[in-house]
Amino acid sequence: MKTLRERLEDRLIPGDNGCLEFTGFRNRDGYGVMRVDGGMSYAHRIAWMLANGKIPEALYVLHRCGNPCCSNPAHLFLGTPADKVGVVK
DSSP, X not given: OOOHHHHHHTTEEEOGGGOXXXXXXXXXXXXXXXXXXXXXXXXXXXXXXXXXXOOOTTOEEEESSOXXXXXOXXXXXXXXXXXXXXXXX
């Protein structure tokens, strides 16, 4: 059985501007979604956790690149709900 990291990496391809684009299921907003422990999780949040550890409560994992299918940890940062409003889609 593959690890969560392997499952995520199997679905990533290099894209524009250094993005690692998720090629699996995407929701209507373009965010990659994976099944984890019987539930659904965003691919970019999984990438963040694998690279950096637990996401603090009340914070979002946001994209510097503005690409919702990107799961490159270098393109992700933690932010508040106010920060989320200012992120370009």
